[in-house]
Amino acid sequence: MVKDQIYKELRRSIIKGYLKPGERLDIVKLTKHYETSITPLRDAISLLSQEGLVTIKPRRGYFVCQITVHQLIDLFEVREILETASIQRAVGRITDEQIEQLTHDYTGYDDDSYDRYIDENRRFHCLIAKATGNEELVQMMGRVHDLLARFMFLVFRQTVKTQDKTHTCIIEALQARDEEAVLKAIIDEIRTTRDFVIARVMEEQGDSWQIGNFETSKLKNLEIKIPIVNSLQ
Template identity: 45%
Template sequence: MPRKIGNETKHTIYQRIRADIITGQKKPGERLSIDILKNEFGTSVTPVRDALQMLSQEDLVTIKPRSGYYITLVSLKELNDMLELRQILELAAVERAAEKISDEQVIRLENVHEGFTTDDDANYARYTEENKNFHFLIAQASGNQELAKQIKHLHDRLARFMIIVRSGKIMSNVHGRLIERLKAHDPMGAKKALQKELDDARTSIMDKIMQEEAGSWHLGVSESSRGR
């Protein structure tokens, strides 16, 4: 059924399409028709095209010249590399954050943590945003803004995979322990708390993908590899 949103902004369209991608309503490799989307949202071509451009910057949508817009395919190798990169970047960030984090930054982290919603069907998209914001704030507390931007972008790319694990309740407990270690300015303790989250997430994602989701995710040869 069409979702008429009148004169809503490109950001609203972006959020709606992004939620559909993250929750699996739109599948990897699926073509996104601008004409269909503009009718669905009751708007013109321009905000739809702008929204798809925003999603391409998060690597959730791939733009193919003279072909159109597609939900980005991710190979198993690319997924594993992203999870490994996340571990490298976030462990470096949390170690520095534990040394430098201010009282104000701790309060901001606590506010995000306290506002955490469950990862049930109704809260999928918000769950990924809350988790991304939590880790982004930690990275900002490291004092390295480029590191923070890289971590934020990585969470955007991994959102589709992190959401299928349904680890929100466990993650909330881990985040609570992590905040305590950051407040204590304990780099090793903070790294240990984060390491558990990273290890559990990586194991759960790879197991889930390999056992149940591989067919629907079309994991295989990457887009870049096909052109070689």
Template identity: 35%
Template sequence: MLNFDLQNHRPLREIVYEQLKRQILTGRITPGTRMMEVELAEEMGVSRTPVREAIRKLEKEGLVTIEPRRGAYASDISVRDMVDTLEVREDLEGLAAALVAGRMTEEQIDELTRIAKNYSSAIKNSETEKMIHYDEQFHRYIVACSGNKTLVQISETVQELALRFRYLFYDDFSRYENMPVEHRQIIEAIKGGDAETARTTADNHVKRLKEFVIQEGEAVFNHQ
């Protein structure tokens, strides 16, 4: 049930929408799950109206599929979906790294390094939630430091899609274990101040993940 005491200053439909969206993105509502208005309303302690509105909004974002006479379902994810998102991430994160190369303050570099170290610790301790959190935070922080509002807005949408992949497939992809080294390489490239080197390093980081998904993704999907 929702905690309305903490959020009662916001419209109910927004709270319900964000809760359902978060559940889909984090895999609590898995792909193909039927989105039953009555059950969701009871579970969240609300009427069906805000749930119905949330489902329609999530359909527009591609997270829910509504089929005539069959109802609403959490949208499926394919290898193609993952590759599409990673292709966009590749260019966006390369651009972000190029923009911040040589321009990040010492404090910002220290913060990015701290995030990278937390990510490495999470991998060593097999803490999946923390791995996902710090991996996402690492890339968001670089984009935020660019100061480019348009890039931040576009990246936010792409990161949300990527978040769904992380939660669904993190345990299966040993690829993530190699990322601490690549994160350090990105930091060093940014510190080095050469925009093209930083862009290429960040590009290659996502490109290697994309190639891994193409090679191993179907096998992982077949086990879902």
């Protein structure tokens, strides 16, 4: 239980930006803060490392993972590929009961509901992936959402209202078994969120995120090519 508590609190601190990219985790201070031994702390950090939130450097210590803008774009590209494959396979398979569950897993949010938002948004997209019957796809979908979670915090207030509308469109299109409409809604959501995130990262945390000479204007010409795979009925 101690390990789980430490894991949740450190994860929240990284996602919310209290622990900055590249920041070293002081093991001595953390053991004193949590009033615990080093073993559960290391176990918690190991879980964070598996999620891509912490880097373990031999003989140097533990550090909050850094990422370049190009790597961030790659993550959004991976998400778009996974979401597209998920929709193409799920639209002909998803049941009315599963669609009904989607309507209950995405509700209104306010400025203080980020934690609930990130959990329910992840569950929403994983539920669609689950309708494909491919558990590996579900696991991969969850992982990419976990990796993007700390960036979503930067744009929570800007995107939450538009995503609420987008998810409603997705549900309605799934009810109609309209693959084209679902794909459009998903891709619009991902690309709009991507542009918001990268703009905020560059504006507020350029040095920490290793921005380099990347320019937001390049996003206008950025098109992610998604291989279209025939849906499996």
